[in-house]
Amino acid sequence: MLQAALRSGAAHRASVFELFARRLPDGRRYGVVAGTGRFLEALEDFRFGDAEIEDLRSRKVVDDATLEWLASYRFSGDIWGYAEGEAYFPGSPILVVESSFAEGVILETLALSMFNHDSAIASAASRMTAAAGDRPCIEMGSRRTHEMAAVAAARAAYIAGFATTSNLEAGRRFGVPTAGTSAHAFTLLHDDEREAFQAQVDCLGPGTTLLVDTYDVRAAVEIAVEVAGTGLGGVRLDSGDLLVQAGEVREQLDALGATQTRIVVTSDLDEYAIAALQAGPVDSYGVGTQLVTGSGAPTAGMVYKLVARADDSGQMVGVAKASKDKTSIGGRKYAVRRLDASGRAEAEVIGIGERPESDANDRELLTPLVRGGEVIGATTLEQARERHLASRTELPRRAVQLSRGEPAIPTAYVDDQP
């Protein structure tokens, strides 16, 4: 495609690409934008190196002119986008790429991979942290997803309110706070549970969290407090009826005098399980599989479409595919979140062209990310986390209902005709 466009000359036409989701995953009330930070970092380094060029040459994938173009590739256009952490809705123009056709089209897979993955995780994570209220959620899903996806998933979960991750590389690369627990293997390694607990407490102090469901929970809690004392930091439950067990363990701990010992639960939790466990004396949730697989929606299903391009006279023309089942709307968009008098979100307002003057209480959604190829809109991970919390809080309360429903606010297209 690139080669044919370079050959015909159309590759150099000024173009606008838009990254958006046609719909939210079935029944979801909002989505969460994530991946922006990783995308901007990747964009700065996005080059075709000698190894890649040589491979394309030897396998005759493209012709020499295209290889030459790829070898000197450097994005030189402008990019606008929703801030990382922002809520999004069907049609939200999450990323707007303005460049030549060739420069923009080559970013398609990079951008979509990052936004589709990270936004899927952040969207699921946000439902979990909303369900958990002020109880912290720990990300523990690395082992259930691709080894590099795991690092990105830990980052996305943190943006959406997770407190910590067990992925140390996410700590190193992105500064996500890390936490860990011991596994059943540690208990089984030792001759008995007491010996295992003693080894852990000797090494990590009584403030550690002991895993108490390897054999018999009641016996394990008893031993745990004997070994660590009433200052035991926490116990972890990883099987069985967690709600019932948490209640029993809380009673037992309190009776033993370990009233400050925290109860951590894990075991295939999702947002629904967390919501159900809110009724029990649980102090924190460890979430794995369901987080890294997007809790039923492992991809955000975003697409990257050409929405405008120059004609021969240099005039920009809105373009869109005509198919009935895959609607796109041509033209370069603006987008605002319309708020009511109390600051609560009412609608996602999207229009084409220049945003008209308005008395409405509108919050601008597109921020400048890249200008002339240079990244100007990078934010910190903490800023993305804050943006997410503010954005979620601004939505109508129905947004955080877990039951299936319509998007929390409607998407309103403003007609571009006066």
Added chain:
Amino acid sequence: MLQAALRSGAAHRASVFELFARRLPDGRRYGVVAGTGRFLEALEDFRFGDAEIEDLRSRKVVDDATLEWLASYRFSGDIWGYAEGEAYFPGSPILVVESSFAEGVILETLALSMFNHDSAIASAASRMTAAAGDRPCIEMGSRRTHEMAAVAAARAAYIAGFATTSNLEAGRRFGVPTAGTSAHAFTLLHDDEREAFQAQVDCLGPGTTLLVDTYDVRAAVEIAVEVAGTGLGGVRLDSGDLLVQAGEVREQLDALGATQTRIVVTSDLDEYAIAALQAGPVDSYGVGTQLVTGSGAPTAGMVYKLVARADDSGQMVGVAKASKDKTSIGGRKYAVRRLDASGRAEAEVIGIGERPESDANDRELLTPLVRGGEVIGATTLEQARERHLASRTELPRRAVQLSRGEPAIPTAYVDDQP
């Protein structure tokens, strides 16, 4: 956990870890082992570098003794496993790691991430290629998953019978054959469809595949044959009722004399859609989202458990967690696929300890992969692909039914007591 085990000395106990799936994804008849090749490659390079050690030190994640141990880490044990591409069933000991506790436990996340991801993709891919029969499947899902997971997904799909991938990096790194098509953006970039088709044919020749559903399919097919001639390679349909349209387009192409022009269909296909399209004149399937998300099962849900370890006297002892809802069976396993007289698989036979002499028609499943830290069992991607086809063909026919059901063969545990 590692630090406590190093401190207590238990870290050096000889241990056996096993990687297995407790169950198949809901209703699936078999799973496909994938990730072995990537795991063996990663194992050879698996070290903790200066940057990682310094990060763990500065964030005080572990103590100095543990840092020292990590800095000199090099796996020195033995690993056995199912051949890549092999079918697996609940309880199949897909990987058996024999080493010290410390050396083996540190591989847990690496091994699980790779096997859980790659096996999930290969398991879904195998159902798709089984449904497609001799019609080729093209992997096109990169944009719907994490950018590095995409490369691994293309590899896993190829093992499970996909013909090609659109991921060029999978071609470069793993030798997966690559193929691509043009997108709607290419058509929209040009002033009209004829101009776009002409540009593509001028550049890539009439053997190329033209995307014909940007505006009106019937008109586009007409133009496509006018531009490329009756030697047009193919047309792609990406929206609408594909079965009906494929029939109409085939008739139209035949009427125009383009009887050899192939019809490629894409558009959120999964194994069920492919099965339904087998009734139509479709030549190949492009599969994206549903492939890279495992078609409803984005992780294989495998676990990595300590199943045996030495006691103080050096004697190996089988160990297992006692919880009711998460069964594990202690002890180092052997595994064979029991075949009937005609060579058809009958059962997955798993036992503990030495495999007894038997007259049964049994196929050994555990192959040596690593000995004394050295990789000895690497296979080529082609071998994995052949292994998969042979393994799937050996299963009872019900294995490739798409309807939900029980595993195609039962898992039979042989009692280790004489």
